[in-house]
Amino acid sequence: MRIDIITIFPAFFDALDISLLGKARQTGLIDLQVHDLRDHTHDRHRTVDDTPYGGGAGMVMKPEPWGDALDAVLPQATDAAAGPAVDGPLVIFPSPAGVRFDQAMARELAAEEHLVFGCGRYEGIDQRVVDHYAARTRVRLVSLGDYVLNGGEVAVMAMIEAVGRLIPGVVGNPESLVEESHENGLLEYPSYTKPASWRDLEVPPVLLSGNHGAIAAWRHDQQLERTRRVRPDLLPEANAENTHSTRG
Numbered sequence: 001m002r003i004d005i006i007t008i009f010p011a012f013f014d015a016l017d018i019s020l021l022g023k024a025r026q027t028g029l030i031d032l033q034v035h036d037l038r039d040h041t042h043d044r045h046r047t048v049d050d051t052p053y054g055g056g057a058g059m060v061m062k063p064e065p066w067g068d069a070l071d072a073v074l075p076q077a078t079d080a081a082a083g084p085a086v087d088g089p090l091v092i093f094p095s096p097a098g099v100r101f102d103q104a105m106a107r108e109l110a111a112e113e114h115l116v117f118g119c120g121r122y123e124g125i126d127q128r129v130v131d132h133y134a135a136r137t138r139v140r141l142v143s144l145g146d147y148v149l150n151g152g153e154v155a156v157m158a159m160i161e162a163v164g165r166l167i168p169g170v171v172g173n174p175e176s177l178v179e180e181s182h183e184n185g186l187l188e189y190p191s192y193t194k195p196a197s198w199r200d201l202e203v204p205p206v207l208l209s210g211n212h213g214a215i216a217a218w219r220h221d222q223q224l225e226r227t228r229r230v231r232p233d234l235l236p237e238a239n240a241e242n243t244h245s246t247r248g
């Protein structure tokens with residue numbers, strides 16, 4: 001997979017040089033490039049923002065640097081008349097107004113060949129940037145969650161980590177991807193390791209029994225109990241209820 005990130009804070013992504021994603025880059029599993037938006041400015045102050053038309057607080061990111069930066073990482077700009085290319089890169093702009101990112105979207109993105117992330121700052125990016133590229137390629141606004149961040153970098157880091165670990169070969173033991181939270185729609189079960197007794201707290205005896213059937217049943221019960229308590233909205237019956245009510 002190829003990943004391009006455009007940002008005014010390239011150093012923010014130095015963390016992608018270490019750990020599993022750093023190894024995936026070294027082995028060529030992921031070709032990840034970080035681009036400084038200011039390298040696509042043409043004034044001596046390397047200006048990327050300006051005041052909003054119509055007034056209002058804060059600054060908006062100018063379209064010209066974004067156009068030059070995105071043109072540099074996207075294939076030869078297709079003609080808008082041809083409509084958005086369906087087989088080209090997927091361009092993702094993190095935004096509080098975006099579709100909520102979740103594990104299902106992470107799985108979708110992990111199947112893509114080329115992702116381009118545009119990290120906005122200030123009060124956001126001039127809307128014409130989104131409109132221009134949405135006419136030429138696939139563009140998505142994606143939100144990390146219902147809270148306001150100062151820019152897109154934290155969201156992009158989270159998305160790249162969630163997507164990267166689903167790419168075959170990135171995580172040593174693919175088995176560990178199967179039983180984690182949200183992979184089967186439920187929260188994960190609690191985990192334990194040695195010692196069997198710690199500060200008078202014991203490991204649940206079933207986990208020491210060697211009875212794999214009983215262990216699997218206990219773990220599924222723990223997933224259901226934890227999901228009911230913490231995230232009842234994830235339970236199948238909650239979704240079934242929603243489905244019924246939308247049918248009216």
Ligand SMILES: CN1CCN(Cc2ccc(Cn3ccc4ccc(-c5n[nH]c(N)c5C#N)cc43)cc2)CC1
Binds near residue numbers: 122
């Ligand atoms: C006219 N006004 C009306 C109010 N808005 C509100 C507003 C919009 C952006 C920002 C800061 N910011 C800039 C780029 C950028 C990208 C992602 C996110 C982001 N926040 N939360 C998520 N889950 C995010 C993600 N993913 C935030 C970003 C601050 C305040 C501004 C314009």
